[in-house]
Each structure stands twice: as C-alpha cells, then as structure tokens.
Amino acid sequence: DAGITQSPRHKVTETGTPVTLRCHQTENHRYMYWYRQDPGHGLRLIHYSYGVKDTDKGEVSDGYSVSRSKTEDFLLTLESATSSQTSVYFCAIRETSGPSYEQYFGPGTRLTVT
Amino acid sequence: KQEVTQIPAALSVPEGENLVLNCSFTDSAIYNLQWFRQDPGKGLTSLLLIQSSQREQTSGRLNASLDKSSGRSTLYIAASQPGDSATYLCAVGSASNQFYFGTGTSLTVIP
Numbered sequence: 001d002a003g004i005t006q007s008p009r010h011k012v013t014e015t016g017t018p019v020t021l022r023c024h025q026t027e028n029h030r031y032m033y034w035y036r037q038d039p040g041h042g043l044r045l046i047h048y049s050y051g052v053k054d055t056d057k058g059e060v061s062d063g064y065s066v067s068r069s070k071t072e073d074f075l076l077t078l079e080s081a082t083s084s085q086t087s088v089y090f091c092a093i094r095e096t097s098g099p100s101y102e103q104y105f106g107p108g109t110r111l112t113v114t
Numbered sequence: 115k116q117e118v119t120q121i122p123a124a125l126s127v128p129e130g131e132n133l134v135l136n137c138s139f140t141d142s143a144i145y146n147l148q149w150f151r152q153d154p155g156k157g158l159t160s161l162l163l164i165q166s167s168q169r170e171q172t173s174g175r176l177n178a179s180l181d182k183s184s185g186r187s188t189l190y191i192a193a194s195q196p197g198d199s200a201t202y203l204c205a206v207g208s209a210s211n212q213f214y215f216g217t218g219t220s221l222t223v224i225p
Binding site for chain 1: 115148156211
C-alpha cells in the first residue's frame with residue numbers, strides 16, 4: 001500500500017477556521033497528490049508536488065494551499081474553511097521507478113465544515 | 115482538459131456472470147490509464163495499469179484493454195463474485211503528471 005497515512009482521518013470544523021491535513025509516506029516517492037472526492041464529481045486534483053518545495057495547482061485549487069518541506073510529508077491547508085470544502089480528501093503518491101508509474105492512495109480524510 | 119466518462123453509473127449482475135466496465139476519454143494523448151476499486155468508505159485500491167504503448171493488461175480474473183485512437187478502455191471481470199461488489203474507477207494519466215478520473219461504475223454482484 002506504499003506506506004501512505006493521512007491525519008486526521010475525520011475532522012469537523014467551523015466555517016472560517018483554518019484546517020491542515022497531513023499526508024505522510026515512508027518510501028521516498030517524489031510525486032505526491034491531493035484530491036477531493038465528492039458525489040457526482042469523482043476525484044478531482046487539488047494540488048500536487050514533484051519534489052521538496054516544488055508544487056503545482058490542479059483543477060480545483062482555489063481556497064487551498066500546500067507545502068512540502070520534506071520528502072515524506074505533504075500538507076494541505078484550507079486557509080478559511082467553507083461549507084463547499086466539506087468532502088473526502090485523498091492523498092496519493094506516484095511511483096517513478098520501474099515501468100508502471102502507478103498511483104497509490106491513502107485511506108482518506110473526511111472533513112465536515114459546519 | 116481531459117474529460118473521462120464511465121458508463122453505466124451502476125450495474126447489477128448475478129454471480130458468475132462475465133461483465134465489462136467502460137471508460138472513455140476525450141484526449142488520446144495519454145501517458146497511461148489505471149483502474150481502481152473503491153469499497154464504501156474506503157480508499158482506492160489499484161487493480162491494473164496500462165501504459166499508453168500497451169493494448170491490455172491482465173491480473174487474475176481481470177483484463178483491461180486500451181484503445182487510444184477511439185479514446186476507450188474496458189475492464190473485463192470474469193466469473194463475477196459477490197466480493198467484487200464495489201465502485202470501479204478509471205484514471206487517465208497525462209504527460210503533465212496529472213490524472214483525470216471518471217465518476218465510477220458502482221457494481222453489485224447478486225449471490
């Protein structure tokens with residue numbers, strides 16, 4: 001399962017508060033991704049990272065920021081949470097060795113903004 | 115922007131039946147295509163990945179095919195079992211290191 005953990009696994013927060021979700025991997029993969037999953041939309045990419053301090057936006061990046069200060073951790077921050085950011089958030093890594101370049105996912109974080 | 119579609123959204127079959135799940139995409143310039151399984155309330159489990167240069171991949175009772183020119187991939191499940199009940203997602207990988215997901219097909223295998 002590529003050693004991916006996410007914390008917290010569940011969080012309830014109030015509108016307007018900042019929230020940080022953490023993704024941790026144990027296998028030194030270069031590429032890490034944050035997605036959100038919503039009914040009817042599937043998984044949508046928020047941000048991704050291709051190395052320490054190297055990040056780029058995905059299709060739904062507004063209202064989110066990320067940081068990667070070390071290879072194993074990729075943080076997703078909601079600067080001021082809104083109800084529209086209630087979702088399940090998944091972190092993923094992408095292999096860069098071998099021919100496959102597969103993605104592997106963490107268990108997810110269920111975030112509720114009230 | 116790559117658009118990925120999975121039809122049908124839901125499928126119910128009796129146990130033992132062979133079935134095909136479909137995934138279509140709008141831009142044929144893909145890097146790879148990956149099929150996942152997702153159980154309710156869980157994360158995604160990788161099933162098969164097909165590189166853009168490949169036509170198919172097999173793993174046990176699963177066979178995935180890719181036809182880039184027509185923008186289609188299929189996931190064939192042989193001799194379905196109740197344990198195969200889950201949502202199946204396809205993801206198209208681009209050369210820009212981004213992945214685009216379909217909304218999935220929810221499969222129910224009836225004992």
